[in-house]
Amino acid sequence: MEIKQAEQNQNRIFLEETFYVLSKKNCVFRVRLTKEGLCLIKESENTVKESLIPIRDIIGCRCLRSKKQTNSCACQNLPRSNSLQVVEDTSGDLDDTDVSAYLYIYAYIFPGNKGSARKRERTIITLRFRSFDKYEENHKEAQRWRTVIKKLTKGDEVSITNIHDFSLSHKHKETRKLLVLCNPKSGPGKGKHIFQQKVVPVLQEAEIPYDLHITKHANFAREFVRTSNLFQWTGIVLVGGDGIMFEVINGIFERCDWSEVIRSIPIGIVPGGSGNGLARSIAHYCNEPYIGTPTLPSALAAVRTNHTTMDLVRIETTSQIMFSFLSVGWGLLSDIDIESERLRILGGQRFTVWSLARLIGLRTYNGKLWYIPAGAPVSPPKSNLNNTSMSSNLDLPTEVHLETDAGRPRVDSWYSANSKKSAYFSATGSSYQSTADSGEHRPNADEKPRMFGPASQLPCLTAPLPASWKCISGGFIMVHASYQSHLGEDCLFAPEATLNDGRIWLLIVRGGATRSQLLHFLLGLSTGAHASSQTEGDMIELIPVTAFRIEPDMSEKGYMTVDGEHVEYGPIQAEIFPELGRVMIP
Numbered sequence: 078m079e080i081k082q083a084e085q086n087q088n089r090i091f092l093e094e095t096f097y098v099l100s101k102k103n104c105v106f107r108v109r110l111t112k113e114g115l116c117l118i119k120e121s122e123n124t125v126k127e128s129l130i131p132i133r134d135i136i137g138c139r140c141l142r143s144k145k146q147t148n149s150c151a152c153q154n155l156p157r158s159n160s161l162q163v164v165e166d167t168s169g170d171l172d173d174t175d176v177s178a179y180l181y182i183y184a185y186i187f188p189g190n191k192g193s194a195r196k197r198e199r200t201i202i203t204l205r206f207r208s209f210d211k212y213e214e215n216h217k218e219a220q221r222w223r224t225v226i227k228k229l230t231k232g233d234e235v236s237i238t239n240i241h242d243f244s245l246s247h248k249h250k251e252t253r254k255l256l257v258l259c260n261p262k263s264g265p266g267k268g269k270h271i272f273q274q275k276v277v278p279v280l281q282e283a284e285i286p287y288d289l290h291i292t293k294h295a296n297f298a299r300e301f302v303r304t305s306n307l308f309q310w311t312g313i314v315l316v317g318g319d320g321i322m323f324e325v326i327n328g329i330f331e332r333c334d335w336s337e338v339i340r341s342i343p344i345g346i347v348p349g350g351s352g353n354g355l356a357r358s359i360a361h362y363c364n365e366p367y368i369g370t371p372t373l374p375s376a377l378a379a380v381r382t383n384h385t386t387m388d389l390v391r392i393e394t395t396s397q398i399m400f401s402f403l404s405v406g407w408g409l410l411s412d413i414d415i416e417s418e419r420l421r422i423l424g425g426q427r428f429t430v431w432s433l434a435r436l437i438g439l440r441t442y443n444g445k446l447w448y449i450p451a452g453a454p455v456s457p458p459k460s461n462l463n464n465t466s467m468s469s470n471l472d473l474p475t476e477v478h479l480e481t482d483a484g485r486p487r488v489d490s491w492y493s494a495n496s497k498k499s500a501y502f503s504a505t506g507s508s509y510q511s512t513a514d515s516g517e518h519r520p521n522a523d524e525k526p527r528m529f530g531p532a533s534q535l536p537c538l539t540a541p542l543p544a545s546w547k548c549i550s551g552g553f554i555m556v557h558a559s560y561q562s563h564l565g566e567d568c569l570f571a572p573e574a575t576l577n578d579g580r581i582w583l584l585i586v587r588g589g590a591t592r593s594q595l596l597h598f599l600l601g602l603s604t605g606a607h608a609s610s611q612t613e614g615d616m617i618e619l620i621p622v623t624a625f626r627i628e629p630d631m632s633e634k635g636y637m638t639v640d641g642e643h644v645e646y647g648p649i650q651a652e653i654f655p656e657l658g659r660v661m662i663p
């Protein structure tokens with residue numbers, strides 16, 4: 078009974094209107110808006126074809142009006158679709174002869190072209206409202222649709238009873254504003270370009286305002302987050318690699334209000350670095366396509382209202398405490414990470430090149446490793462996030478232009494302006510902070526801000542560990558821990574890991590592993606094959622733990638990394654805090 082009621086609610090029609098495709102005679106589109114999405118029912122001659130654009134695939138919609146033609150002639154009183162240009166109705170450049178109101182609906186759908194890789198494509202549905210003789214009336218109607226669509230995309234309740242008030246007086250007002258921190262030096266140095274080309278268009282389609290700050294030096298983002306009033310923003314979007322994420326997380330834990338910030342302001346990451354482990358892990362967790370369009374899942378995450386918790390790991394070294402979201406490394410992978418810095422210009426390729434170099438000059442490090450094995454079985458990713466049935470599988474062109482009938486001569490309606498080259502309208506209220514680096518937040522180089530955050534449950538780093546901890550001592554080629562599935566875009570380190578499984582995935586490679594075993598292991602990292610090919614007593618093991626400690630032999634030299642950042646070489650211990658962080662998800 079309850080299920081039936083839920084289904085009825087899902088299919089309840091909020092708005093419905095008939096539109097015409099003017100280039101095709103006898104073809105009408107009945108367009109319905111329900112909680113599930115925008116349903117386009119195409120009726121032509123004896124056929125009826127229905128397609129649904131799910132609400133979660135729609136990111137925004139805008140009401141626009143046709144722009145005055147510069148070289149219009151008297152005989153052409155309606156805009157031709159291939160020359161249609163639209164503007165905000167506040168523009169001084171309006172075409173007063175066209176009383177239509179245009180509703181542009183922006184969606185990123187999975188098209189139904191079978192055989193090709195699953196990939197989202199941008200589609201614009203244009204609904205032209207022109208049933209009334211006055212623009213104001215048509216605009217009112219378009220605004221009503223816009224408001225309901227905006228409410229549904231935000232997950233707000235919509236009641237059929239007051240839908241008719243949803244026009245000018247109830248016009249949707251955006252309450253969100255994002256802080257964007259962009260590292261222009263991340264990866265191959267394309268952070269700014271990625272933001273302008275890939276993210277800004279999506280923010281503008283969703284009409285989300287933002288404040289952009291370009292980082293000026295290492296630790297700029299950390300100081301900014303530590304010292305700013307973050308509550309003026311509803312989310313923080315980072316453009317860069319895992320390094321800028323590390324700065325921001327640790328900047329938050331340098332605030333005494335860290336707990337409120339971490340709970341109420343989700344963080345998003347747009348991959349611009351060379352590793353991009355977190356961005357890839359988020360896409361993997363949400364079953365979003367990444368290869369080919371790596372920035373799209375993050376751009377969609379920035380404009381949607383979805384977020385989820387993420388495990389964070391408290392790290393203690395002899396001189397500092399930090400919070401980590403990705404990894405701790407000792408040995409081979411850290412050597413590759415740090416020593417390949419000199420090849421930064423190669424982007425992600427630097428890791429492959431340096432892996433080969435390190436395999437030839439293989440090193441073993443001596444020390445002790447303690448850990449607490451994780452008890453419970455791995456929980457599967459949250460089912461609603463992996464549910465692709467919510468996504469569309471549509472056979473639609475990249476733009477669909479539909480019109481209400483006005484009893485006027487029909488014009489072309491499959492508006493085919495090149496969507497990729499569309500000009501974007503600026504999102505109101507956005508600001509851009511570029512160069513001025515006052516330096517006023519920069520602390521004295523020696524002065525370390527205090528670290529807040531949840532208290533550790535472990536003995537301190539200098540204290541002995543209880544006998545319940547497992548201990549391995551001897552030679553190690555590497556010990557690498559990750560709490561995310563991916564350490565980089567093409568490094569599936571812990572295939573079973575999810576953002577919030579409460580586990581640290583500890584990879585132990587003992588001294589004595591052969592070069593061929595290591596080569597096999599390194600090749601397996603790109604697909605995750607290394608994780609399934611382990612056998613009892615292997616030199617290479619991947620085990621889930623909740624805490625660990627490494628004590629390297631201090632007579633040797635080496636590298637240790639936290640989230641890919643170089644930290645001092647010496648004793649280090651880590652402890653998971655399940656679901657402490659919050660990240661934006663597509």
Ligand SMILES: Nc1ncnc2c1ncn2[C@@H]1O[C@H](COP(=O)(O)OP(=O)(O)OP(=O)(O)O)[C@@H](O)[C@H]1O
Nearest residue numbers: 263264292293294295317318319320350351352353
């Ligand atoms: N304007 C800047 N100039 C120089 N360095 C910067 C600047 N802004 C940030 N940084 C530093 O750059 C480092 C690398 O940044 P980021 O992680 O974004 O890119 P990446 O290292 O290429 O990517 P990944 O960490 O995924 O490999 C960070 O540790 C950060 O401190």
